[in-house]
Amino acid sequence: MEIKIKLNGTMVSDDVPADTLLIDFVRAHGCLSVKRGCETSSCGLCTVLMDDEPVLSCSTLAARANGRSVHTLEGLQEEASEFVGFIADQGAEQCGFCNPGFVMNTIALLRENPDPSDGEILAYLSGNLCRCSGYEGQLRGIRAFLNSRHEEGANHE
Template sequence: MEIKLTLNGRSLTASIGADTLLIDLVRDHGCYSVKRGCETANCGLCTVLLDGTPVLSCSVLAARVAGRHVQTLEGLQEEAADFVGFIADQGAEQCGFCNPGFVMNTIALLRENHDPTDDEIRAYLAGNLCRCSGYEGQLRGIRAYLDSRKEARA
């Protein structure tokens, strides 16, 4: 079957099987930030934005994204560059494997809520599995980024 979609701002026509998962489609088109982890929609490593909403690409059939907009970290480098340094400064990317999923969810959170509380940040990032850092580094990094934005506006 053939589908048309927008991937990272570019029109794409892809030939897929009926059982092709979105994770396989985006990786086949060079989006290697989308990682295969648990394959059971539990770890967040495969997070992409589908029409601006974070989804787990390991649990979405590629056929369901026909006519829609899919964004991966490759298409959001400028937006991500603003805050990934803050996460790194907190030692929250020890191995870095979970980082793309955290970044994708943080982008979605900050688009939706420009000044989230710590509890709102934790709730938004709850679906991301990190075995190295215990999540507090990511929270501190996001909080430091938000605080720096407030200072810049003042």
């Protein structure tokens, strides 16, 4: 089956079997930030943005993305660079395996809610499993990023 997906801003077409998963499609096209973890939609490692909404690519058929826009971390480096250093400063990326999923969901969260509460951050990121550091470091990093944005805004007033 022929599918066309706008992958990180570039139109990509490919002939794939009908049962091809989106994770396999994006990885075959060089997007290696998308990780295979649980393969049961439980860990968040495979999160991509499809039409700006986070989806788990391990449980989404590539055919469902036909004609749609899909972004992986490779296509969102500039947006991610705004806050990933804050997460790293909190020691929240010990092995780094879960980071792409956390970053993708943080981008989606901040696009939807630019000033979330701690509870909203934790709720949004609850689908991402981290076996090394838990979630407090990620929460502290996102909170530090948001606080820095508030300070910058206050300094420009």
